[in-house]
Amino acid sequence: MASAARENDPLFQPYQLKHLILRNRLMSTAHEPNYSENGLPGERYRLYHVEKAKGGLALTMTAGSAIVSQDSPPSFGNLHAYKDEIVPALRQLVDQCHDHDCAVMIQITHLGRRTGWNHGDWLPVLAPSPIREPAHRSFPKEIEDWDIDRIVADYASAAARMQAAGLDGIEIEAYGHLLDGFWSPATNIRDDNYGGNLDNRLRFTYLVLDAMRKSVGPDFIIGFRMAADEAWSEGFGAETGMEIIRRLKATGQIDFLNIIRGHIDQDAALSKVIPISGMASAPHLDFSGNIRANTKLPVFHAAKIDDIATARHAIAEGKLDMVGMTRAHIADPYIATKTRAGRETEIRPCVGATYCLDRIYEG
Numbered sequence: 001m002a003s004a005a006r007e008n009d010p011l012f013q014p015y016q017l018k019h020l021i022l023r024n025r026l027m028s029t030a031h032e033p034n035y036s037e038n039g040l041p042g043e044r045y046r047l048y049h050v051e052k053a054k055g056g057l058a059l060t061m062t063a064g065s066a067i068v069s070q071d072s073p074p075s076f077g078n079l080h081a082y083k084d085e086i087v088p089a090l091r092q093l094v095d096q097c098h099d100h101d102c103a104v105m106i107q108i109t110h111l112g113r114r115t116g117w118n119h120g121d122w123l124p125v126l127a128p129s130p131i132r133e134p135a136h137r138s139f140p141k142e143i144e145d146w147d148i149d150r151i152v153a154d155y156a157s158a159a160a161r162m163q164a165a166g167l168d169g170i171e172i173e174a175y176g177h178l179l180d181g182f183w184s185p186a187t188n189i190r191d192d193n194y195g196g197n198l199d200n201r202l203r204f205t206y207l208v209l210d211a212m213r214k215s216v217g218p219d220f221i222i223g224f225r226m227a228a229d230e231a232w233s234e235g236f237g238a239e240t241g242m243e244i245i246r247r248l249k250a251t252g253q254i255d256f257l258n259i260i261r262g263h264i265d266q267d268a269a270l271s272k273v274i275p276i277s278g279m280a281s282a283p284h285l286d287f288s289g290n291i292r293a294n295t296k297l298p299v300f301h302a303a304k305i306d307d308i309a310t311a312r313h314a315i316a317e318g319k320l321d322m323v324g325m326t327r328a329h330i331a332d333p334y335i336a337t338k339t340r341a342g343r344e345t346e347i348r349p350c351v352g353a354t355y356c357l358d359r360i361y362e363g
């Protein structure tokens with residue numbers, strides 16, 4: 001690409017999300033590298049993100065599923081968003097990424113049934129209904145009212161910690177975890193006011209969102225990374241997904257969506273959400289683009305958009321606002337800098353072997 005064309009490259013146009021200006025359209029989505037030390041981001045964790053910031057990335061979503069509650073056992077090295085000590089550790093990471101003009105957000109969650117009881121403090125695994133997740137194989141306890149009250153308060157205090165650490169925003173994880181566990185007929189067979197119709201299934205989500213907003217105020221950026229279609233006979237489809245998005249948008253409390261299509265309760269299903277070597281490129285891009293067109297909400301998305309041409313297409317065609325190239329940035333954190341300098345051919349490509357994912361369970 002000639003230098004004039006590079007100046008007009010859709011990928012390198014800034015993007016404004018609320019008050020936040022992102023320098024280009026490239027982001028790394030949440031992924032837990034299992035580099036945490038006692039649940040905190042130490043030097044290795046920090047340098048891992050700072051390297052991407054140096055490489056020209058606009059937004060790095062830290063953590064993969066930082067846990068808001070002590071009773072969400074950290075089965076893959078998750079950060080402990082419930083600890084006060086995380087604030088100065090994250091602050092250092094954020095400041096150093098900001099020095100390189102890279103925005104930093106964090107994904108927070110309660111893992112629900114997607115964890116093992118024999119991690120962390122060996123506390124019972126919780127879910128809306130006592131239905132086992134094939135991948136992690138715990139038998140969850142059916143969540144009770146007092147658990148809900150406690151976890152809602154945990155989301156709010158975790159949000160306050162993330163704000164105090166200087167993060168640019170929070171992404172709430174809602175696919176395969178506790179929050180969306182209430183949405184899905186596959187994991188919620190309750191007959192109380194948290195089950196049945198969609199209003200009831202969204203009750204816990206509204207409580208969490210309200211509590212977080214009270215905690216961080218209206219200006220702080222909060223979005224959802226959510227299944228918009230579980231693509232599963234046992235789960236919910238695209239129509240329900242769109243209705244959930246409409247209702248979330250109607251709260252006036254969310255600033256972006258990060259779209260997931262599929263379910264992750266077992267590895268075969270997970271490989272359709274995080275497509276592996278040999279599978280089609282960008283399988284859920286058009287689906288995500290449709291959501292952007294229909295909701296007018298800012299949309300992020302990642303799923304095997306592993307080359308610059310596809311990323312550019314996603315932005316140029318208005319399918320996404322921010323394009324996630326997550327494993328691609330694990331393979332080469334300097335994608336943006338190299339592309340801007342016309343050195344695209346020097347990018348070390350991600351081959352999709354996904355060893356990065358296997359190894360987080362080895363730590």
Ligand SMILES: Cc1cc2nc3c(=O)[nH]c(=O)nc-3n(C[C@H](O)[C@H](O)[C@H](O)COP(=O)(O)O)c2cc1C
Pocket residue numbers: 029030031032033063064065107173225273274275302303304305306324325326327328356357358360
């Ligand atoms: C090692 C690893 C850990 C991940 N952990 C999370 C996670 O905790 N939360 C999440 O939402 N996505 C997680 N992901 C999924 C990524 O955010 C992303 O959706 C996925 O890698 C597909 O995008 P890509 O093809 O650009 O890599 C993880 C991915 C990898 C490779």
